[in-house]
Amino acid sequence: MNTGNTGLRAEIQQERPFGSLEQEVFLNLMRTAAALEHAFEDGLAPYGVTATQYNVLRILRGAGDGGLCRNEVNARMIAPVPDATRLLDRLEARGYVERHREADDRRFVRARISDAGLDLLERMERPVAELHEAHLGHLSASELRHLNTLLERARAAPG
């Protein structure tokens, strides 16, 4: 029996050391996020902005008149990108963002959302809400809250 027990323990420790539950959650999370993101991008396409660009505009609107410098924008993004400069370049080229170098500390370039950007966000507000409703509205409020809690806990990995 000792042998059997040892074999079992070996199997537990070596064959399935962590169980595949974590992997299942990982795959499920990637799949669900990819599906929702893709659907969201499709909904945003008519407005000519990507989800990332929309995210940046929302961040800049939230920052108000003061605006934000490049690194501050990046820090607040859903998924920080290593190339925030050219992301802001593109938004500036389309007239949604204005930039000017700070007089106090000339290293900073402050980015602010333009009137055109604010107008775009306003026009998108309702359609975006409808997108989210269409994609997640079949879950109950209780399920949504529970999902939020679990996702936050998942993100709070130790170390």
Place this chain on the structure above:
Amino acid sequence: MNTGNTGLRAEIQQERPFGSLEQEVFLNLMRTAAALEHAFEDGLAPYGVTATQYNVLRILRGAGDGGLCRNEVNARMIAPVPDATRLLDRLEARGYVERHREADDRRFVRARISDAGLDLLERMERPVAELHEAHLGHLSASELRHLNTLLERARAAPG
């Protein structure tokens, strides 16, 4: 009071027609998925493959000797890509995948995982399990199961 009530209803119907709970879940999901994917990519980097490539190799291993044609691979991916051809090109160039055109129906190109690909997956198995454990192991089994259920339900959007 009627006016007040009407105002409230108008606010409920127009200002916050769907509540922001769905949006909160969406943002949370994107954030958590991005963080986990980034951490996963970092863990995979030493092996020289991206998460997408790893996913394809797993799919091809699962398909066995028969292999799969391009569209079948794409259909099974976590996030289908529009350019599966060159994704498989790159894996073939590295020797992890072998392809040959089907004799029966010469439109098909069957992709199979090579011995080198199988070897790579075997070497990665343990480290990958440890990655998932490190990223999600702080959740209880019950939480993980619950999360799986909710994610599956979220993905099952109507229409």
Place this chain on the structure above:
DNA sequence: TGACAATATGTGTGATAACACGTAATATTC
């Protein structure tokens, strides 16, 4: 059998992402 449609894959192109490195401005230290 010959025209046409359907299927499966390949290719060309421009936009974007990721990474490393370069530059300018400010802070710090001695």
Place this chain on the structure above:
DNA sequence: GAATATTACGTGTTATCACACATATTGTCA
């Protein structure tokens, strides 16, 4: 106050993605 470090941003380059279009093979129907 001069050398060095730090901070914030920009640039160059390569690989990759995404989209539309092209090619090749097979099936269908008159």
